[in-house]
Every structure is written in C-alpha cells, then in structure tokens.
Amino acid sequence: MTERKVVRAVNGLNQQIDSVVEAMQLAEPYLDSESIDLAASVIRKSESRRKLSSEHVVVGLFGATGSGKSTLFNALVGRELASTGVIRPTTTNTVAAIWDTAGANELLDWLEVNDRHVIEASAEPKRGSSKKDFDSGLLLLDLPDMDSTRVEHHQIATRLVGQVDFLVWVLDPQKYADASIHHGYLNSLRSQQGNILIVLNQIDRVAASDRNSIVNSLRDILASSGLERLPVVCASASTGEGLEEVQRQIATAAKNKAISTRRLRADVDQVVNHLKAELNAEKVRLPDQMQQSELERAIANAHGAQYIADAVETSYKLRAARRTGWPVTTWLIRLRNDPLQRMNLGRKREAAELSITSRPELSVAEAAAIDHAIDNYVQEATQELPDSWIEPVREEVGSNVQHLDGAVDAAIAGTALGVEKSSWWWPAVKFVQWVSLLAALAGALWLAAYPVAGYFQFDLPTAPRVEGIAAPTLVFAIGVLLGIVLGIACSFVNRIVAKVKRRKALRNIERSVSGQVRAAVVEPVDHYLNTYNSYAAIITSAAKKAE
Template sequence: MAERKVVRAVNGLNQQIDSVIGAMELAEPYLDPDSIDLAASVIRKSESRRKLSSEHVVVGLFGATGSGKSTLFNALVGQELASTGVIRPTTTNTVAAIWDTAGANELLDWLEVTDRHVIEESAEPRRRSSKKDFDSGLLLLDLPDMDSTRVEHHQIASRLVGQVDFLVWVLDPQKYADASIHHGFLNSLQSQQGNILIVLNQIDRVAESDRKNIVSSLRDTLASSGLERLPIVCASATTGEGLDEVQQQIAAAAKNKAISTRRLRSDVDQVVHHLNGQISVEKVRQPSQMHQSELERTIANAHGAQYIADAVETSYKLRAARRTGWPVTTWLIRLRNDPLQRMNLGRKRDEPELSITSRPELSVAESSAIDHAIDKYVQQSTEELPDSWHEPIREQVGANVEHLDGAVDAAIASTQLGVEKSSWWWPVVKFIQWVSLLAALTGALWLAAYPVAGYFQFDLPSAPRVEGIALPTLVLAIGLLLGIVLGIACSFVNRIVAKVKRRKALRNIERSVSGLVRTAIVEPVDEYLTTYNSYATLITSAAKKAD
C-alpha cells in the first residue's frame, strides 16, 4: 500500500512538472521574469531531487540563536555531534547525522553538507524502544542559526529551507514570536504545512501555569500567517520532556518515503497556483471570420481596391470600344486616357511579381483607416488575455505591418485584373465592322461613279435593283446600318461585361490583399492565441491536480 502511494505521488508530480515545463516552453517570452525565475528554480530543484536517493528523507532542524536547536539535535542523535554552548552562534556549519550511507553521499553533496556523521545502532539512546527507532533512511541536519549575523549562515539556512523534505522549527518559548523568524521564513511556507513540525524547546524554563497560554499565543501567531495546521510539541532537550514525541514525529516522517515527493509537489503546486492566478480565462476565443473579413476589406479599400475596380470597368469599356466600335469613330476613343495604364496596371507582364504600380501614396486618411482597423482587430482579439500578454503581439504585428504597404502594392501589381487579354469575340466583331464599312464604301463609290461618269460623258449600265432599291444604295445602307447597330449592341454588351470584370477584379484584388493581411496580422494573432490557449490548458490542468 505504501509503495503504491509513493508511485502515485511520483506520477502526479511527474505530470505536474511536465505540464509546467511544457507551459514554460510555450509562454516564456510572454511571462514576467519573476514568474519565469520562480518556475525555473522550482523545476530545477525538483528535477535534481528526483534523480537522487528516494529511500532517504531529509529532516532539517531550523531555529534562531539560543533556541537550543543543537542541544535538541544531539539528544535526538544520541551523540554530541553539534557544538553547543554560550558563544553565539554555536552552529557555524550544517551537521548531518546519517543512519544509512547507501545513496546518502550524493544527496548530501546536492545539499552541500560536508560535516557528515554515520550513526551506529549502538550509539542510539537506550531510552528509545525499537518502536521509536529512526528509519534507516533518515538524514537529520542541524543548520546554522536563522538569525545569525554572518551572511553565509543566513544564506545556508535560507537555501536548505527550500531543499529539505521535512522541516523542524525549534523555537525559544521566550522568543517564539520573533518577527524575523515568522516574516523571514515561516510566512513563506504556507504550502508546506504537512511537512513542518514546530518544537517549542526549553519548555522546562517555563512555569506549568504559563505553558498553555504560550502555546495558545503561538498558535494565534502561526494562524495569522496562514499556518494554523502546524503541530506544536513542547519539549526540553535537557530534561527529556517531550523528546519522545519529537522522535515519533521525525520517525513517522522518515518512514514516509513519499514525503520528499510531497514536499516537491507542494513547491510545484505553489508555482502552478501562481501561474494559474495570472490566467484571465482558460481559453480565449479566436477572432471571428466577420472581424477578419472586415480587416481585410478595410485594408484593401484603403489601398484603392474600389478605385482600381472602377478603373478596370472603365478601361475594359475603352478597350472594347476600340476593338468593337464603328471604325469611323474609334479614333476619337483613342484620345481618352486608360486609367489602368496611368497606374501601370492591366498590362501583360513576363514577371508580374517584380512590377510596381504608379498609384499615388496613401493619404493620411487612408493610413489612419488602416492603423485603426489593425488596432481594433488586435484589441478585439487580445482583450481576454492577461495584461502581460498584450504588448508582445502588438509589437510583432507592428513589425509586420511596417512592410505591408510595399507588399500590398506589389501584390496588386501582380493581380490578374481580367483586362490583360482581349475577349475572344472582339476580333470577330472587328472583322464584321470592317466588312460593313467596306460594304458601305463600296456602295458609296458605286453611287458616286454614276455622276462622275455622266460628267465625263460615259454611259454606265444601270445598277441592279432589289425590291426596287438600287443595289449600291442597298449595300451602302446595309453597311452603315450594320456598323452603327453592331457598335451600339457591342457597347451595351461591353457595359455588362465591364461590370462583371469589375466584380472579378475587385474580388481578385481583395484576395491578393487578404493573403498578405493573413500572413502579417491574422495568422500571427491566431498562432499567439493558440499558444496562450495551450499554455492556459497546461497550467489549468496542473492546477486541478494541485487541488
């Protein structure tokens, strides 16, 4: 049963660590440095501890100067290993008592403890029964005084607070409310309540009538720091009072091989809760298709999509009129400027992607419309994100947009507008127009030949008649009417086709611009939101495991 508990604890810790590591890999560029440092420190410590002996439980005795911590350590060990006396501080380096050396040295190396003592069975106090014997996997540490004036002592104690598996806080009954101990150390260990024991040492110096009040006051002090569930044992290393209970508590911790995992789990839980507290929502919504289309259409219109589409319609009608109009009047159409040619558009190109347009630069109003549309899109997309996630995507989109104008111009220049090639029926109409014009000229010359011949006294044969109408007159009339009617009919058809061309050109331009907008704005935003959603999912999942 105990082994299954250890396996479950290890598996749960592994899942949490994997979630936090995955979350950090995704979101490291977007988190504040303090959160990153906290997560990295805890994960690094957890990874290191997991590689070391799982059969040992590290119990550390922490306390302030004069709390009798070293005396208690010696009493628990049964040997005078730690220095005691009136000179302060008495403990200048960490002392380790070892009951089983197998795998202990690597663990002590990680703890940076060099003063090591192996405890033999014969050296244990005789007053302890076998039921109270310490587990062979126990590593008991006596640490330097927490309030030592020497900086290195304070640093050692602070470091080991985050490394040992079970913490025994030894308090002086006359200085148990020392603010430096509570605010400097205990207040930061709320998540470790299951791994902490409070020993009110030197209780023999306190009158029996005062002990209850001191314990009650200490409980209130601890509760105000969120540590209301800590067990408190009154003991005296000098008289032996309460020593058995302290031994039992430590022995129980030493036998619980999952305690180191539980300690690491508490640290990881703290990180997870910290990160989970920064999550605004578990999953942000992706921008709607309507918002994306609005952005793309606004940018396309600001770059003249509607104006170019109108020019396509006009250009097609001009080109069609030149090719299908009555040849007598088409020279007038050539005097009109083609709006597409003014913009260097609508021409056949071998390499259209290398072309640029001759469109005027964007006006202030057009640039403002683009900036406003982009800002609105990014704001709507990121409004659910935590504050620390807003700026990175704005900077990324801003960097992409700097090159957007030139890319849009090149994209428009390479867009097929539908007027680059002639319509298949233009040559047919042109041929008929010239045939009709030739017929009209033939009829006119034939009719003109009669008065000229009469002037020069030539007799010409009478012109054939069709239904009483002279053939030259009929040919002239048919040629003229055919050319005019065909020109009018083609003009009507050309207007209809020009509107179709306009719609297709507008669609093609918007499609070209949309591709660039998606690459520069939409896709980075979508990818960014997906990253946040993956990060939030991992952290939320880890937080649920922590609960």
C-alpha cells in the first residue's frame, strides 16, 4: 500500500474519531449506557492502538474446539508452537508468532499475550507448510477456543476479536453451520468484512463431491447474516491443501500497513452508524416566533397583564382629572382609590427589582392556564426528540417554573407603566384652571359687593359694562365657563391619552414577562434543541463518510 493511501486512511480515522468525541461531549447525558459504553470502548481502543507499532499487522486465528485451528497455526508458522489434540479445550492460551520484534513487545503487551515466539527468517519450515516467508511485520496469534467452557478463555477470545487487525475464522466443515459461531461472533462483525478470512479447515475429511455444496451452504449462511463479501478458502493443515492460498491471504494483509487503521476505522464507523440509527430526526424544528409569543402572552395574561393595563388606564384618568379638572369638583375625584396604588404599582423606585406587587395570588384557573401553556409549548417543541432527550428538558423547565411566579411578579413590579411621571401639559392646564377659578371668584365677590354695600348704605362705583354685560358678571361667567369647558376638553384628551398609555403599559408588561419566560422556558428548550441539532449534524455527516 502506498504511503499516500496510508496517510489518507489515518486522516479518515482521525476525522471519524474527532466526530465521535465531539458528538459524545454534546450528547453523553442523553444517550443510553450501551451507546456510551460502545463509543468509549472503541475510542479507547483506537487511541491505544494508534500509539503502538504501525509497522505490525496482528492476524488472529479463531475457531471452536476441533476445528484444527492450532494445527493450521503450526502449519503456517512451520513449527509446533501451539498445543494440538482432542482434549476439550485444546487451546487455552494465546500463542504469538513474531517475525519482527522491533515494536512488537509493546503491541503484545497491549494485547495481553505472554506466550511469544520469534520466527527467524532462516528457520526451516515444517513439512506441509507453505515455503513462502511472511512479511516481517506479521504477528500471528492462535487464540483460545471460542467455545471454551472456561469463562476466562472465552473472555480472552471475545476481547481479542475486537483488537486484532485481521481475523481468520477457522471452521470445521462438519460444524460450519453452528448458530453459536454466527450469532455469537460473526454477526457482530459485519463492518469488518474487509478484514476477515473464512477458512473451511479439515476439508480432506469431506468427499470431493460434497465440497461445493458445503461451500455454497456456508456462503448462504454468511449472506443471510450480511456477510456475503467474506472470502472462503478450503484448506487442510494435515495434507497442505489450500495452505498456500491461506498464507497468500495473510501475507497480503500483513503487507497492508493501513489495515490496522482500516480495522479501527470500521469500528468507529460502526459506532457512528449505531448512533445514526438512534436519531429520530436529522434536524428538529425550533419553536417559531408565533409559538413563543403565544406562550408569553398566555403567561402574561394569567398574571393579570390585561387587568394591570386596565388599571393603568383608570389610574391615568384619575390622576389627570385631579390635575386638569375643575378645582371645584376635583375633591370628589380624590375620594376614588387609585387601582395601581392598591397593587403597589406605578411608583418611582430606586430598586424596583427588590419590590413586589400587592396583586392577589394566582387563582387555581390562572395557575392551570400557565401549566397548560408551558406543557403544550414543551411538548410541541420536543415531539421530534428521542425519549432520552425529552425528560431532561422537562426536568429543567419544571425546575425553572417553580421560581417563575416570583420572577414575573418582580419583573412586573419593576416595569415602567408610563404613569410614574405627570404629563408635561398638566401644570399649564392646572394654572389656567386656577386662574379661571380665581377670576370666577373675583367676579362673584365683585357682584356680591353691591348688595352688601347697599345694605350698609355705601355707594359703589357703577361696574363697567362690555357689550351691555356688567364686568363682574362677565368675569364670573368667563371664569366658570372656562373651568368647565377646559375640564371637559381635558377629560376628552385624557381618555385618548389613557388608551395610549394602556397599550404601552401592556406592551411593557408583556415584554417584562416575556424576558422571564424566555429565561425559564424558551431558552432552555432552545438550548436542548440546538444541542441535539449539533449532535445530529455531526453524526449524520460522519455517517455519510463511513466506509
């Protein structure tokens, strides 16, 4: 394999590992333990293997008791290194044949293989073995029988299945259809088809006329498990039949210095595909502005936004009437209570956020309306998420909602309602009203002075007349009419301004409430949805790059 292909394989593996690591950092709290353990195991194995010798290719011989695996191993090596016999199990320890020791010991330590044998290039091969030397980077392993009754032997075989770079499955032609072989091992290695060789060993025990049917039957079984691309070689360790082809396949694998990278890449791709299969959707839709506005408006209304806005309108009209009405009648207006003052709203505060309102507690219906609005919002927002993602969203929102009522109350208390200050034109109107009242009072006193003076026999100058109307009468009439007309006109203007104040106050209240709703509900939900979309995008992209 060219160096360029090796570099490309390494880069591809690095990219997939980075994708899995980044995805797990985002989604680990929401994934099931099986997915987490699988990803962690593969990443640890990949990181460990990449630090070890890249010049060695580890080939493992796997098989059940009686398959002739150890005999085949000895034939390939050219020495009697592995124990053979009929006692069950035959192979109890992992035996390693090494053609190049440089860097091999660290790799074998990682594989936990202690029984090691160095094969010299000049060694005389055993009769019946292939005469062609293996590549110096080969590490050939004979593993414990995978059907061993000893638990520790079975565990060793299972562990090494996931660690070796190239797998040689040695099958007995009389037991090749054993379900435990296919369902227990081979079915889990569909992603490793380029790194597996099937050897139908002891083929000399099968009549020549039956061999084709056995091979075809085996291929059908493999194909039914999704392993239709596995090469099948018929061999016999005792007669030497097919050994050259087995060695050729192993030698080809040993020369491929990127095979360990390709094996790791297949494992990582398997994790990616597993995570991809668990995605409910490649991208979930975030709630739109209309849904958010409906939630905020529902909570604001439940907290009395409309009622407070009405109180703002009433309060403004009362305050305006007191400041712009006819002074003779404004005392009646002062007898009416200001609804904003009853709720402890609409006042200037240096630290409004520390204030609380005097509004009544939420009724059962209002509290239920808030819960219903939040539940609907969260349910609609998370309907595309996997179940494992939904529960954390509900838990965080539920925790935030417990403090929402107090936060909304404080927000309303600190909201500028637009009635904290007097309107700029009130003082001018008030001045005119008092001038008109004083004029009316002066005219009334002037008129009253004549009968009083007559009673006491005083003569007063005749009052001047304007267009035939006595000046005192005219002054009194103008003062009274000006005050009444100005009061009516201001009342009309005040009603219009109060409507405007109501709308502005309602917007301000809803804006204040929406800030608390966003912090307690909208932003946590968006955070989870954005996290899921980021995770799904990484996994989807990695799945498209999977080999």
